[in-house]
Amino acid sequence: MTNEMFKKEAFKKSVKDNVKFLYRKTIEEATQEQIFQAVSYTVKDVIIDNWLETQKAYDEQDPKIVYYMSMEFLMGRALGNNLINLCGYGEVKEALEELGFDLNCIEDQEPDPALGNGGLGRLAACFLDSLATLNYAAYGCGIRYHYGMFKQQIKDGYQIEVPDNWLKNGYPFELRRPEYAKEVHFGGYVRAEYDAEKGATRFIHEGYQAVKAIPYDMPITGYDNDVVNTLRIWDAEPIVDFELDSFDKGDYKKAVEQENLARNIVEVLYPNDNHYAGKELRLKQQYFFVSASLQEAIAKYKKKHDDIHKLYEKVTFQMNDTHPTVAVAELMRILMDEEGLGWDEAWEITTKSVAYTNHTIMSEALEKWPIELFSRLLPRVYQIIEEINRRFIAEIQAKYPGNYEKIKKMAIIYDGQVKMAHLAIAAGYSVNGVARLHTEILKNQELRDFYEMMPEKFNNKTNGITQRRFLLHANPLLADWITEHIGPDWITDLSQLKKLKVYADDEKALQEFMNIKFKNKERLAKYILEHNGVEVDPHSIFDVQVKRLHEYKRQLLNILHVIYLYNQIKMHPEMEFYPRTFIFGAKASAGYATAKKIIKLINSVADVVNNDASINGKIKVVFIENYRVSNAEIIFAAADVSEQISTASKEASGTGNMKFMLNGAPTLGTMDGANVEIVEEVGAENAFIFGLSSDEVINYENNGGYDPNVIYNTDEEIRQVLMQLINGTFSSDTELFRDLYDSLLTNKNTDRADRYFILADFRSYADAQKRVEEAYKDEKGWAKKALLNTACSGKFTSDRTIQEYVDDIWHLDKVIVRKK
Ligand code: OX2
Numbered sequence: 177m178t179n180e181m182f183k184k185e186a187f188k189k190s191v192k193d194n195v196k197f198l199y200r201k202t203i204e205e206a207t208q209e210q211i212f213q214a215v216s217y218t219v220k221d222v223i224i225d226n227w228l229e230t231q232k233a234y235d236e237q238d239p240k241i242v243y244y245m246s247m248e249f250l251m252g253r254a255l256g257n258n259l260i261n262l263c264g265y266g267e268v269k270e271a272l273e274e275l276g277f278d279l280n281c282i283e284d285q286e287p288d289p290a291l292g293n294g295g296l297g298r299l300a301a302c303f304l305d306s307l308a309t310l311n312y313a314a315y316g317c318g319i320r321y322h323y324g325m326f327k328q329q330i331k332d333g334y335q336i337e338v339p340d341n342w343l344k345n346g347y348p349f350e351l352r353r354p355e356y357a358k359e360v361h362f363g364g365y366v367r368a369e370y371d372a373e374k375g376a377t378r379f380i381h382e383g384y385q386a387v388k389a390i391p392y393d394m395p396i397t398g399y400d401n402d403v404v405n406t407l408r409i410w411d412a413e414p415i416v417d418f419e420l421d422s423f424d425k426g427d428y429k430k431a432v433e434q435e436n437l438a439r440n441i442v443e444v445l446y447p448n449d450n451h452y453a454g455k456e457l458r459l460k461q462q463y464f465f466v467s468a469s470l471q472e473a474i475a476k477y478k479k480k481h482d483d484i485h486k487l488y489e490k491v492t493f494q495m496n497d498t499h500p501t502v503a504v505a506e507l508m509r510i511l512m513d514e515e516g517l518g519w520d521e522a523w524e525i526t527t528k529s530v531a532y533t534n535h536t537i538m539s540e541a542l543e544k545w546p547i548e549l550f551s552r553l554l555p556r557v558y559q560i561i562e563e564i565n566r567r568f569i570a571e572i573q574a575k576y577p578g579n580y581e582k583i584k585k586m587a588i589i590y591d592g593q594v595k596m597a598h599l600a601i602a603a604g605y606s607v608n609g610v611a612r613l614h615t616e617i618l619k620n621q622e623l624r625d626f627y628e629m630m631p632e633k634f635n636n637k638t639n640g641i642t643q644r645r646f647l648l649h650a651n652p653l654l655a656d657w658i659t660e661h662i663g664p665d666w667i668t669d670l671s672q673l674k675k676l677k678v679y680a681d682d683e684k685a686l687q688e689f690m691n692i693k694f695k696n697k698e699r700l701a702k703y704i705l706e707h708n709g710v711e712v713d714p715h716s717i718f719d720v721q722v723k724r725l726h727e728y729k730r731q732l733l734n735i736l737h738v739i740y741l742y743n744q745i746k747m748h749p750e751m752e753f754y755p756r757t758f759i760f761g762a763k764a765s766a767g768y769a770t771a772k773k774i775i776k777l778i779n780s781v782a783d784v785v786n787n788d789a790s791i792n793g794k795i796k797v798v799f800i801e802n803y804r805v806s807n808a809e810i811i812f813a814a815a816d817v818s819e820q821i822s823t824a825s826k827e828a829s830g831t832g833n834m835k836f837m838l839n840g841a842p843t844l845g846t847m848d849g850a851n852v853e854i855v856e857e858v859g860a861e862n863a864f865i866f867g868l869s870s871d872e873v874i875n876y877e878n879n880g881g882y883d884p885n886v887i888y889n890t891d892e893e894i895r896q897v898l899m900q901l902i903n904g905t906f907s908s909d910t911e912l913f914r915d916l917y918d919s920l921l922t923n924k925n926t927d928r929a930d931r932y933f934i935l936a937d938f939r940s941y942a943d944a945q946k947r948v949e950e951a952y953k954d955e956k957g958w959a960k961k962a963l964l965n966t967a968c969s970g971k972f973t974s975d976r977t978i979q980e981y982v983d984d985i986w987h988l989d990k991v992i993v994r995k996k
Contacts, residue, residue, distance in 0.1 A: 181222040182264035184271040190218040191275065203275060209345060211277055212285035215268070216255055216348035222262060223395045226993070227404040233993045238480060239313045240489065242986045243473050245466065245503060246300040246496035248445070249318050249407060250292030250325075252645065252805030254349045254394070256283045260649050261309075261397040287342040288806045290324035291409070293449040294724040295639075295831050296535050298805065299610075300496055302831075302974040305642040308398035308405040309668060310978055311990040316407035317469035317500075319461055320350075320392050323444040328763050328802040333779030337447075337766050350409075351393045358389045358468040359415065362437065362460060366556050379513060381556045385430070386415040387438045389468035399644055399668055402994040410468045414438040448765045449724040450541045456549055459502075463554055466503045470510060484515050488528035492986050495532045495604070498543045498596035504530055504603040505560040513556070519563070531985055532600035532607050533637070535828050537614070537622045538728065544593040561599060565589045568602045575629060585625050601626045601633070606985045608637045611829035611850040613870060621874060637981055638853055639829040640974035643670050646835045650809030653692045654839065654966075661685070670973035677967045686959035693816070693840060693962065700814035703807065704759075704798055710786065712796050716755035717952050719844075720836070721819035722803050722811055725762035725771040728826040732916065733934045734758070734819060735778050737942055738785065738797055739897045745791050754949050757796045761803030761811065770915065775799065777913055780906040808832075812839045816962075817864075817948055820845030821941065823932040825870035827851075834972035840962040844944055846937070850972070858968040862961045864951075866944035867937040876933070884921055884930040887938070894938055 194214035195206045206214070234241075256279075259265040269279040292298060300316065307314040326337040364384030371378050389410045396405040414435040440457060441464050470493075477491055478484070495501050504526060511522035551558040565588040576582045584590065588598045601607050601623065609615030615636035619627040627634050648655045648667060658666060661679065666672040679685035697714035704712055721734050738758050745753055760778050764771035782797035800807065818836030820827075820843050827849040837843065837854055845851040846867040855863045868876075876882045888895055898920065900906065901913040920930045930936070952958050970976075982988050 179222075179262050179264040179267065181225075181262070182267040182271070184267060184274070187218060187268060187271045188275055190221070191215055191271075194218060208277075208281060209285045212255070212282050213345070213348055215272070215282055216286075219255065219258055219262070219264075219268075220348060220395075222264070223258060223397060223404055226397070226402045227395055227406075229402060230404045230991075230993050233991050234313050237989075237991050238490070239989045239991050240987065241313045241315065241473075241476075241491055242307070242981075242988060243315050243317050243469060243491065243493045244300060244303060244307075244496065245317045245469060245493055245500035246297070247319065247462065247465070247499040248292030248297030248496075249300045249304070249316055249409070250294070250297030250805060251289045251301045251394070251407070252298075252809075253283060253286040253288055255286050256649050257305075257645055258349070258395075258397050260644055261305075261399045263400050265649075284806075287340075287344070287347070288804050289342055289347070290340060290804055291318065291321050291445060293325060293445070293447060295829070296449075296497060299639055299831060299974075302640065302642045302645075303978060304396045304405065304407060305398075305644060306640070306974040306978040308396045308403045309401065309642075309644070310975060310982075311398065311401060311403055311992065312978070312982060312988045313991055314396075314405050314988075315469075315473075316396070316405075316409075317465060318407065318409045319442055319445075319465045320409035320411040321442055321445040325445055325763065325804070326447055326766065330775075330779060330799060330801050333776045333783070335764055335772050335775050339444075349394055351395075353391045353393055356391050356472060357413075358471045360387050360389050360464050360467045361385070362387070362463070362553055364555060366559055376518070379556060379559065381513075385434050385437055387434065387441060387464065388413045388415050389464060391468070391472070403991070408469070408472070410442070410465045412438040412441045412464065447763070448767075450536050450538050450726060450728075451765060451768070452541055452543050453767075454545070456553065459545060459549065459553055462499055463502050463506070463557070466500050467506050470503060470506055474510060474515075484511065484517070485521060485525060487525050491529060493530045494981070494986070495530060495600055497533060497535045498600055501532065501543075501596045501600040502554070502557060504599050505557045505564065508560050508564070509556055512560075527603050528605055530600075530604050532597075532604040534597070534607065534609055534614075534618060534623075537617055537828065538826065543596040545596070547589065547592050547594060550594050558594075561588060561594060564599065564602065572629070582625060586629070597623075598626075601630075604633065606635060607633045608635050608985070609828065610637060610639045611853060612636050612638060613825075613847075613852045614828040614849060617825060617870065617874075635984055637977055637984075638850060638971075639831050639834070640972050640977035641831050641834045641838070642974050643667065643838060646809065646812060647838055651692075651696065651813035651839055653695055654689075654813065657688060657692055658966075666970075668975065670975065671970035673967050673970045675967075676963060680960050680964055680967070683956070686956060686963060689840065689963050689966075690955075690959045693814070696810075696813040696839075697816075700810055703810055704800065707801060708798060710782075710796070710798050712757045712798060713755060713793065716757045716796065717816045717948070718757050718759060718814055719817040719819065719948075720759045720761075720811060720815040720841070721821070722759070722761035722800070722808060723830075723832050725764040725768070725774060727770060727774075727932050728823050730821050730823060730932055730934060731760060731762060731778065732774050732932075733821055733937065733941060734760070735774070735781055735797075736897050736934065736938070737945060738781055738795065739900060740893060740942060741945075742781075742785050742788075742791065742795060743893070743896060743900075745794055746788075749790070753794050754952055755794050755796075756949075757798060759798050759800060759811070759815075761800035761807070763803060770919065773913065773916055777901075777906065777916060780912075784906055808835070812836055812841075815839065815841040816952070817841060818843045818845070820848070820851050821867075821937075822846060822848045823873060823937075824848045824868055825873050826932070834969065837965045837972065838969045840966045842948075842961050842965050844948055853971065857971055858965055862964050862968075864944045864948050866940040868933055873933060881928040881931075882933070882936060884935040887935040888921060891939070894935060 361384040394407040662675040818841040844864040
């Protein structure tokens, strides 16, 4: 698989030329960063030709387009990924070697575009990759945050947030498109005007502040098919240049306000995962990119089609969680106020065009905007939501006469708040969860009333990940080995991996598989030494938990168990114990105090354990600083054990779990999210399952919780671990971890003690960990489990997920771009 476009000599010449044009330097004088830019421009050149061809094909074939609307796209680096998808990686690597450069080092020069927090944003990025690879016409619609997810530094064990100025040196893979700029309006008031000719009232929005939305396009390359789709992210600029002129007109103040609005709106990504903070600026961001994206989609549709009533035949909008659901009302506004349609026509089009994906049942993540804020910022949009609500309530009443409970539970506006999920469900033609268990919980618990009223809308789409980034690029040794054994088709058809099952008892194959794992562990050990200054032994078990820091994900359970093991080894030095390296990586939201304290605890435990000579290095604890897409690729490839230990029912799906599985790491986890389906695919004997079931957890929650003090008072070893949080074992300040200790044992306001059932699951977790150790000692047995995890991971490709969205929700047609 090579690409004609990357003929070595031509490539080298182009890179040299770029260095000359861009920097007036010779290749010998250029810095690594400048080489990165020069190489990227050469690659972009190739992409642009395909991009134009793709546009042409779309113009000719006029396919239905999906607009994937998301506040977050966690893209990760583009250079390596584009080379992979253009089938030019090998050629370019060699060409650069001949010039004296290492492609890996050049790739490392790229800033990690981190316009997302965690799973939700990364899912959006995987979906774009699969849409392009499967030949579907799609746009990602989002925001060009000037600062993405913060960079994490660890100082004295504490997380420090450092701004991520990813645009500092210019980003070679984006294209500014000022010709597609749109205006977005905030504030002001609505005036009603009777139009005698039409016999109808028109609503006119006046006195607003305006912002100009400027799109930047990033190419999304499909794998080996010449398709290049577009991620369109919007930047903000003031509508008129700030002119002294405005002094005269007396609107100086307004000019300053508009300038400030434009400056603030796209400044920074909110670093919250699964948490709603209710900030006005966040609602501004949401409306800003939604309005601009809808205007653009409609303008594009109208270029080719004259009947706006049939919009839904060519266009569909997928709302990634509730963040973009203001789209429902904005589409109504555009159709009525700008296209001149009546309510019923507009509603018919809207409800056939928008679909909603739910990613969480965590109540603190639910977006509920105060009416006061919402109506002040978006007066016309609010008015439309009021009318949607009025009509929806009438429907509920018609279906359930006299049942006011239903209204209370389902209204879009209630208790002084606008409930975005209810708006999305009332208007969306599809409502989906992201793993089978999650969708069942939505139907039977969280969204039960909605499901009862409109069951036809509900469906499941189990998440997936792209094997192009998380295996082909991230783990080249394993990728090559797989291709040698079953051919290259797995790259676009991951179900092919099941052919590896025949090697499950083949000693040579198992040995090779584990040798590759070992090499990847060496690569990670090197990274850890360079970046953390900690030496780890690749012969130890690499037990990995990397994901956002959140109480429900229970990093605390993991580290408490490390303390427990440490105590065991100290108490029984003669005890047999297989050396283990516990690897953590996690960012905590800047304002999430408990999460930050857990990071500190992990680092404090690491300090004590790693420096205790008496345990002979049997346990090492490493906290990898600044966990992000680029180092994730190295981490997944090197893991022996995948920690997926959320409180059952809380993790909607998880996608890290799939990346570990693909790279041959068995899951140590609860029956939560997609873990359920992972176990189903690989077999319970190839995973390590523990803990309460989601039904048990939900049962406890519905009946006032459980009492962790019973465990504390009867289990001496658990009590010892907890006491060590407050007796100076891990900090001379005995108060430092008091809050964590209290959170496990004491009811506080509305928070029940041990809300996430850590003590309830502790013993069961420790048992599962023991089973891991036993299994690992059996080398061949372990190799078989590892290989079978890879072999059975075919279901979890985002190609499968996207094909299901296409078949059940979007109904898109394939577009062929490559003319052979
Ligand atoms: C995440 C969910 O927590 C995670 O379980 C899921 O895999 C991912 O979305 C992709 O579906 N914010 N982040 C999520 O949900 C929300 C809300």
